[in-house]
Each structure stands twice: as C-alpha cells, then as structure tokens.
Amino acid sequence: MxxxxxxxxxxxxxxxxxxxxxxxxxxxxxxxxxxxxxxxxxxxxxxxxxxxxxxxxxxxxxxxxxxxxxxxxxxxxxxxxxxxxxxxxxxxxxxxxxxxxxxxxxxxxxxxxxxxxxxxxxxxxxxxxxxARIITRPPQAVPRPVAAAPATAMAFRTTDKLIAIGASAGGTEALRVVLEMMPPDAPATVITQHIPAEFSRPFAERLNRHSAMVVMQAEDGAPILAGHAYVAPGGKHLEVVRDGARWRCRVSDGEPVNRHKPSVGVMFDSVLKACGTNCVAALLTGMGDDGSRELLALRQAGIRTVVQDEATSVVWGMPGTAYRLGAADEVLPLERIAPRLLELARNA
The missing domain is CATH 3.40.50.2300 (Response regulator)
Incomplete structure (x- = not known):
C-alpha cells in the first residue's frame, strides 16, 4: 500500500x-x-x-x-x-x-x-x-545534572577521555535528552548530527541552553576540552585529531561519506585513530546506516560502544544496523545512555 x-x-x-x-x-x-x-x-x-x-x-x-x-x-x-x-x-x-x-x-x-x-x-x-515512531517529550523532561548530589560529579579536567555520539532522524531531541543529563565537568564530547548548514549553529545554541556543558558548533582547530561538546557544522565533516598531548577539531569540506556530510562514519574513524581506547561511542536514532560499520571498528579495537534501543528511537535505522552488525556492546533506552556513557568513560 x-x-x-x-x-x-x-x-x-x-x-x-x-x-x-x-x-x-x-x-x-x-x-x-x-x-x-x-x-x-x-x-x-x-x-x-x-x-x-x-x-x-x-x-x-x-x-x-x-x-x-x-x-x-x-x-x-x-x-x-x-x-x-x-x-x-x-x-x-x-x-x-x-x-x-x-x-x-x-x-x-x-x-x-x-x-x-x-x-x-x-x-x-x-x-x-x-x-517512524512518534515520540513527544515536554521540554526539560529529564532532570538536569546541576541539581545532582555532589557525589555524582565526575572529575574530568583534561581531554584524557572523549565521548563520540552520532545521530540522524530524531537525533535533535535525543541529543537534547542526553546532554541535559551531562554534568558540567563531563568528558569532552564530539557530536555528528545529520543537519543542513543553516541549522547546525542554531541547533548547537539550543543544546547549549539545555545542558550544563558548554555546547558549540565545532570550529576548525578548536581545542577539545572537558566540559565542552562540539557539534559538527552542517555541510562539513568533523574529525578529531591529535596535537601533542591534546585533541583538536578538524572541520573539513570533503566529499559526502555514506551519502552524508557531516558523516558519523568520518567522525568515528578519526576518533579511532586519535583516541584509541580513551573514548566511548554511541549511535542514536537515525535513518540509514551511517556510522554503523565504523562503530563496529571501534568495538573491535576495544572501545566500548552503545546504541539506542528500538523502543525509544524515532527511526531504528543507524542503531539497528549497528546492532545487527555486532557493533554494540550495549543496547539502551535513551534515558539510560548519558549515565552509562559517563560510567564507561570513567572506566575507559
């Protein structure tokens, strides 16, 4: 029909x-x-x-x-x-x-x-x-970490740990939920969301209003710092590169990969090269398969990986493909992803 x-x-x-x-x-x-x-x-x-x-x-x-x-x-x-x-x-x-x-x-x-x-x-x-699954959430439905007990605070002060997150359809809201649950001193976080160029900066600014972290659109050469989250600019790829003992953002204008620009796969590949097992990665709701094979490479290299479950995903395309490939250490509902990424990063 x-x-x-x-x-x-x-x-x-x-x-x-x-x-x-x-x-x-x-x-x-x-x-x-x-x-x-x-x-x-x-x-x-x-x-x-x-x-x-x-x-x-x-x-x-x-x-x-x-x-x-x-x-x-x-x-x-x-x-x-x-x-x-x-x-x-x-x-x-x-x-x-x-x-x-x-x-x-x-x-x-x-x-x-x-x-x-x-x-x-x-x-x-x-x-x-x-x-797709219709999922509606009231604004700030998830408690923000700034009110959490001091015992939950995590002393990440340098870029010794990294969280990498990819998303597509449904991801603008899924990322909001994840970042709302992050404390202000969370590990540095890099994000690729499939989004047009004109929308990525307002999207990053919106996430910043909902998070205790500092959320910004990634700029080429910007140092990657704890307590900060970097959103790939629409129409550009975001990569993580090593600069001595630090990491920096590389924003490039290459060809689309997996039909996307920015591509989650490009970001995950760069994380594998630059960070090794000092990172954890997650693949959230989205159409298609961008990032799924690269997530498998991360897991095979010993990096802990998480995908969003089908029940809380708007579209279980990217995370579903990753799951079927064997790329996921864990399959979790959206509300459990942020706490688990923090836990995995602490033990990475």
Missing amino acids: PVKVLIIDDSALVRQLLTEILSKDPEIEVVGVAPDPLIAREKIKQLKPDVLTLDVEMPRMDGLQFLANLMRLHPLPVVMVSSLTEAGADVTLKALELGAIDFVTKPKLDVAKGLTAYGPILCEKVKMAAK
Whole structure:
C-alpha cells in the first residue's frame, strides 16, 4: 500500500510542486492538499493520511500551534517544510521538539528549483516518517545534572577521555535528552548530527541552553576540552585529531561519506585513530546506516560502544544496523545512555 500524504502549505505553488514531486514516487499517494491548518484538520478526518507535510508559517493558525494540537489529540507523522533562515531553523527545531519526525528545507529564492532538487530526499523522508515512531517529550523532561548530589560529579579536567555520539532522524531531541543529563565537568564530547548548514549553529545554541556543558558548533582547530561538546557544522565533516598531548577539531569540506556530510562514519574513524581506547561511542536514532560499520571498528579495537534501543528511537535505522552488525556492546533506552556513557568513560 502506498503511503498516503496530506500536504499543508499556504503557497499554491508549493502545494503544486510538492504534489508533483511526491506523486512521481510509486510508493507515495498524495491524497489531498490544504492551504491552512483549519482546512487540514477537516481533511485529516476525511482522508486519514499516513503522513503530513507541514509548512510552519501559515495563516489562521500558526504551524507550531497546529502541530502541538495534533500531537496531543491525533498524533500523526509530520515532515516539516522549513525555510532556510535563522528564524526558520528555530521554528523547525521547536517543531522537532513537539514531535515532528523530520524536515526538508525550502529555499527563499527559486523555490521550484530548490524543492525539485530535494525531491528524492523528500520522498525518502516521507516514506521513513510513515514507519517512524512518534515520540513527544515536554521540554526539560529529564532532570538536569546541576541539581545532582555532589557525589555524582565526575572529575574530568583534561581531554584524557572523549565521548563520540552520532545521530540522524530524531537525533535533535535525543541529543537534547542526553546532554541535559551531562554534568558540567563531563568528558569532552564530539557530536555528528545529520543537519543542513543553516541549522547546525542554531541547533548547537539550543543544546547549549539545555545542558550544563558548554555546547558549540565545532570550529576548525578548536581545542577539545572537558566540559565542552562540539557539534559538527552542517555541510562539513568533523574529525578529531591529535596535537601533542591534546585533541583538536578538524572541520573539513570533503566529499559526502555514506551519502552524508557531516558523516558519523568520518567522525568515528578519526576518533579511532586519535583516541584509541580513551573514548566511548554511541549511535542514536537515525535513518540509514551511517556510522554503523565504523562503530563496529571501534568495538573491535576495544572501545566500548552503545546504541539506542528500538523502543525509544524515532527511526531504528543507524542503531539497528549497528546492532545487527555486532557493533554494540550495549543496547539502551535513551534515558539510560548519558549515565552509562559517563560510567564507561570513567572506566575507559
């Protein structure tokens, strides 16, 4: 059975383009379109779509308010269609927090050309969303470590330990949960999340607001310090390189690896070369298999590895592939990953 999609966008041009793009895929059927959330609400009842595509800026009702109501009353998989602006990034990240599965970007100029170029990605994400698990979490649902008892504090003062984390679809919220549970003196942490260039800095800034660690977008040559987390810039690879007794970030503009840039696999490969068994690694929710084979190489080298379990993953693609390859020492629910990474890093 094809995936039934309802397109919600106030632009007639965008509705037409999305209909044409999605209808080219034999596994997708566009069952309807709606120019605003109020009309969409009635069409959802009539047409019973499997997936919605949703613009965030619409008349009569804000897209975020519609999404919040939808997830509370009638949860459905949603793929956001977002503008490539700083405001668009903030709204999209909020939408993912509310329960949207994933997003595609809508350029401000030459929308037709831009959306057509994203066609294969959009189709893939819509089909993935139909199979995804809808997980909604209230903001700061996980206790923050700053209020923890002193006995839980971990005296990591240098870059003698490293945590490496990869994620894709569903990862923006999974990473928020993990970093909320990290103490301010946690081991240095490097993160690759599949995300467009315009979204990675706002994403890092958002994580910083939710974590006792200092979270930032990685800069080329930046020293990797305890108590800091470094997010790969969108459209660039993040690697860890050794500089004497220290580690530094290397941000490079190479070719996509495993179809991704940034690639989790590139980061994991660099961690293996630069850090050896002084690190631990985790693979969180995500579509595809990026990082899974490289996680296996880490485990085979004696590095402890963790993957997120299927029940708490939005998409059990990357972690599921890693599990089937034998790349995981442990398979854990999301809420147990941060404490376990800290424990493993302490004993690495």
